[in-house]
Amino acid sequence: MSNRKFYALLLLTAVLLTLGIASLSVHAQDVSGDLEIFSWWVGGGEAAGLEALIARFGELYPDVNVINSAVAGGSGVNAQAVLSSRMQGGDPPDTFQVHAGSELNDTWVAAGVMEPLNFIYEEEGWTESYPEGLISLISDAEGNIYSVPVNIHRSNVMWYVPANLEQWGVTVPATWEEFVTTTCPALLAADVTPLAVGQAWTQMHLWESVALGVLGPEAYAGLWTGDTDWASAEVTSVFETYGQVLACSNSDRDGLSWQDASQRVINGEAAFNVMGDWAAGYFLVDLALEPGVGFAWSASPGTEGAFLMLSDTFGLPVGAPNREAAVAWLRFLGSAEAQDIFNPLKGSLPANTDADIENTELYNAYFQDAYTDWTTNAIVGSLAHGAVGYGEFKDGFSNILAVFATDGDVAAAQAIAVELWNEVYGE
Amino acid sequence: MSKAGRITAFFVLLPSIVLLAIFVYGLIWGTLTTSLTDLERVAALRGLPGQFIGAENYERLVNSGLERRFRIDMVNTVFFTLSFIAACLASGLGLAVLIDQKIQFEGVFRTIFLFPMALSFVVTGVVWRWLFQQNSGLNVLPTAIGLPAGNFSWHLSQDKLFTFNWADVPNILVMVVCGLVIYFALNAYMKKKSQRAAFLAAVAFLLLMLVTFNVPNQAAPLRSEEHGFNVALFSITIAAAWQMSGYTMAMYLAGLRGISDDLREAARVDGATELGVYRHIVLPLLQPITLSAMIILGHISLKIFDLVYTIGGENPLQIDMPGLYMYFVTFRSGDYGRGAAIATIMLIMVAIVIVPYLATSLRKERN
Amino acid sequence: MAATSVPLGTTRRPAIKPGRILIYALLILFLLLFLLPVYMVIITSFKSFQEVDLSRMWQLPVSLNFESFARAWEVLAPNFANSLLLVVPATAISAIIGSLNGYVLAKWRFPGANILFPLMLFGMFIPYQAILIPLVQFLNSVCLVPNADGTCSTSLYGNIFGLILVHVVYGIPITTLIFRNYYTEVPDEMLEAGAIDGSGFWGLYWYIVLPISLPGFVVVIIWQFTQIWNEFLFGVTIAGSSAQPITAALQNLSGSQIVEWNVQMAGAFLTALPTLLVYILLGRFFIRGLLAGSIKG
Structure with missing residues (x-):
């Protein structure tokens, strides 16, 4: 065996050994x-x-x-x-x-x-x-x-307790408009909070469900590509609807974690809650409830067929x-x-x-x-959970919603949202 | 003493001087220069410098629709600072006077009033957040003695007092300055310095005219936007005053103990009532302590962060403060330039309070 | 410190007057107000989770339950240790530096000291946000343990040493101030006598100044101990996770989403314990330390 060959063989052995160790280390206890x-x-x-x-x-x-x-x-x-x-x-x-x-x-x-x-x-x-x-x-x-x-x-899920809805005589609203005009007044009359909402991020979470419900998946996706104009009348109606929905919620929002808000639905203090499907984990694991009985769900109003995703x-x-x-x-x-x-x-x-x-x-x-x-659904990305618009836009938007929660000024909120969009994504 | 000793002394002090030069002034300079750039997270992590953009970050904070939160924070800071100082001074002075009445178990009372000072604002925040719970805590306390439960929203209240328009802030600021000038003018008049009084009165009149003709508002045109003093801040004030009024009490107590009994006795002999003794003898002598306390308390409230973060969590605007916003802008949004601008504004506010105080108290000491 | 050296504990015998009942009534009312949160912390932390019920919030626990302390301790113990590891050296170092600086400034006046001193003092008032962004970059740039390839394995950031350094540096102004005020009251004649005996800078410090410094050290140590133990902003921004102090961990515990108030209150109690003990044991000095913080008292 020539020296060269010997070294080649040695090298090969070494490589094989290393590979062996490497592949071993992947699954073994090294x-x-x-x-x-x-x-x-x-x-x-x-x-x-x-x-x-x-x-x-x-x-x-x-x-x-x-x-x-x-x-x-x-x-x-x-x-x-x-x-x-x-x-x-x-x-x-x-x-x-x-x-x-x-x-x-x-x-x-x-x-x-x-x-x-x-x-x-x-x-x-x-x-x-x-x-x-x-x-x-x-x-x-x-x-x-x-x-x-x-x-x-999935972000756009609405949670409720079927027996409670029956008792209060309401059904799951198919659109936000139905929620605002029919469901909400009926529940208020029954002295029930129509919608339980928690602290700031859960408000943005609600906003994106309202936006998806009002705009539909295509126009919602367009918000993040620039195809949907933030100054358009459609976006105005998103903010209007969001304001009306917020008016149907509890006033101590900032003091509640998402679990607190979900809990209110289970306790029968509130009728609905829009939260991601980690709420299912909470209901199943922490509260040991039976799906379909102890709690039930549907896509948030107007978003049937659309899946607002995050991962x-x-x-x-x-x-x-x-x-x-x-x-x-x-x-x-x-x-x-x-x-x-x-x-x-x-x-x-x-x-x-x-x-x-x-x-x-x-x-x-x-x-x-x-x-x-x-x-099977149309998939769109969540703003509240980082799939779209993360960073300056999301944080600026969170401030817009915080101010909106106090003054409900649709025109101001939309104008600042336009400004924010241009600032972050404009030329 | 020896010259060699003097040189040694200088070299002993030198490391501290160098450290403070770097960590205080060097880093402040770093913040200042960062605040004039658009440095943000991605560029910073890549090791790139930010672009110089002049005062853009500051302009944005003062006037852009995107920064309403910052202006709410500034209004909150002013309101919180005023109510916090007032609460601490009132309860501190009250407690000090009570304790000064030659009472039994004075040490026990003093210890209990002062112990919250030993706690962290984080501890205070955790405890008071529990007490501020809407359906329990302080709200249900009255039921223990048969009264109906309270219904306060505490730190979540959305109510505002004294609403005003942001665009009027230049006028308001000039009015505040005008008020101070009038105060000094009256002071000078009382001390029979008529020339100075006349000059100050003229200045005050000029400022008043400026406001009458809306000059400040036009000179510094600001956004039209509603602001107000958030009632929710009273809960932060309660928690903070619980922690700090014992400190104020201790300061006053030291002052009271420094006033000789003979002086008070002399006043009593002259026929002054007990109240009169306090009004005419004790309170005027406590004035320097009030000033010191105001400054110490004021600089604490201007930079408050941990207490609000612990009580409020993420971002309830009604109790938000610049210190909290700076933290989130910098580390959550990753906007270092803007975070540095907020920090610089905080520093300037504190400096306005502290620098004159440092200067005068050291000058006084030298004399 | 002129005002603070007046003993606070003097009790002058009262003469009984009718108005005194009002004074005691007011004092006891304030006392109850101040102790209300303490009562709440104690009763809540001794309750079991099932018993932490909003409707029974103010009632005493049915039995003493130490479970919440065990739970809180389990979470906070590493951070409690971090805080101790931080606070002991940081307090000791800043006290020593403060003593030397105070000695220099009080007894070895040199030209420019009148300008230098207020410039140093300013450092104790600044909002730390004003130095935070460059501080993070600075700490990151100081490498303690380099890797073989020139990158940095351990920097001052996220490290107990960085935290100690920061607390020492920002503690220098207050410790210097307290010692300077303390030493100013030492008569110059004492030192001059020593100087005649041929003692230099160190000799005078070691044989004359240091032996009478104990009260100054106690004040400074108490002050720094409580300040550093209670600090939060640095703890949450420059400590990383392995050096995280207890205040940051308590904040994190209290933000947990399913709020177990009994555990939170037990955590608050554990966090407060060391500074409370220091305060109860050495309260008299603590008051002096506080007043020294206001420059003139």
């Missing part, structure tokens, strides 16, 4: 150290889901010490501030929760602080298992994929202190197994299509219904 998982899941079904994931991950990787840093505040309102100061300080967690779409792309990806995860998608065969539309929401123009979605949520994903920041463990976590998170652990608790649909959605033990009537909608 991964160790601290793994900091940053999220805003601190309570209810979502925290239970995260804890169940961490427990299973701990069985697979017993040497990894998971640090669950969750920052309280619904929809990540406080977590995003903490994360932002940490990224600026060069102190990223190993992996963090981020909404698919604008919240991921227009901030962290644009700043170049995320690692592309295409290698995971290729090795795990996820390019086939995840819906194309969802992957495009978490990819840049060059096709780099930057996060792993753990779920699909919680986890990414890998550049400079993650324990990259190896973070990659192991992401591989686990995207697997069908993990998604079947998490989503029944959280009240969301699995993003991975290999998940066992047909299993009605895991995914009860609510999920079956939602899954049908997810696969």
